[in-house]
Amino acid sequence: MSSGTLSANGNTTPEDHRGYVWVHASGTFGGGTVALQFKGADGTYRDVATLTADGQITHEFAGPGTVRLNLTGATAPSIYYEVQSGYRK
Numbered sequence: 001m002s003s004g005t006l007s008a009n010g011n012t013t014p015e016d017h018r019g020y021v022w023v024h025a026s027g028t029f030g031g032g033t034v035a036l037q038f039k040g041a042d043g044t045y046r047d048v049a050t051l052t053a054d055g056q057i058t059h060e061f062a063g064p065g066t067v068r069l070n071l072t073g074a075t076a077p078s079i080y081y082e083v084q085s086g087y088r089k
Contacts, residue, residue: 006034006071006079014039017085018064024082025069026054032074034081039066 002015006025009032025034029052036057037045045068049057069081 001082001084003080003082006069006074006077006081008077009071009074011037011045011071012069012081012083014066014068015083016064017067017083018061020058020060020086021067022082022084022086023049023051023057023069025051025056025079027079028077029053029079030074030077032071032077032079034079035070035072037068037070039068045070 004012021036023036033050033052035047035050036059038048039045048059051057071077
């Protein structure tokens with residue numbers, strides 16, 4: 001699990017996850033978009049799902065992988081986030 005505050009456009013530290021990934025984000029988005037991104041086999045990150053206001057994302061990955069959050073288009077953001085993962089029971 002990781003958590004923190006996004007206060008500028010950019011990326012969180014990439015993390016290895018497997019199974020379900022749950023993301024919570026809330027605060028001042030400043031017109032920005034928070035994307036859950038997955039690192040592809042070619043090393044580039046691809047958007048899986050996005051938020052433009054307070055909310056949650058739940059996504060199930062078939063295998064292990066690296067994910068991060070990416071904030072773009074924001075002016076003076078202050079977004080608290082949490083990222084957790086787990087297996088389906």
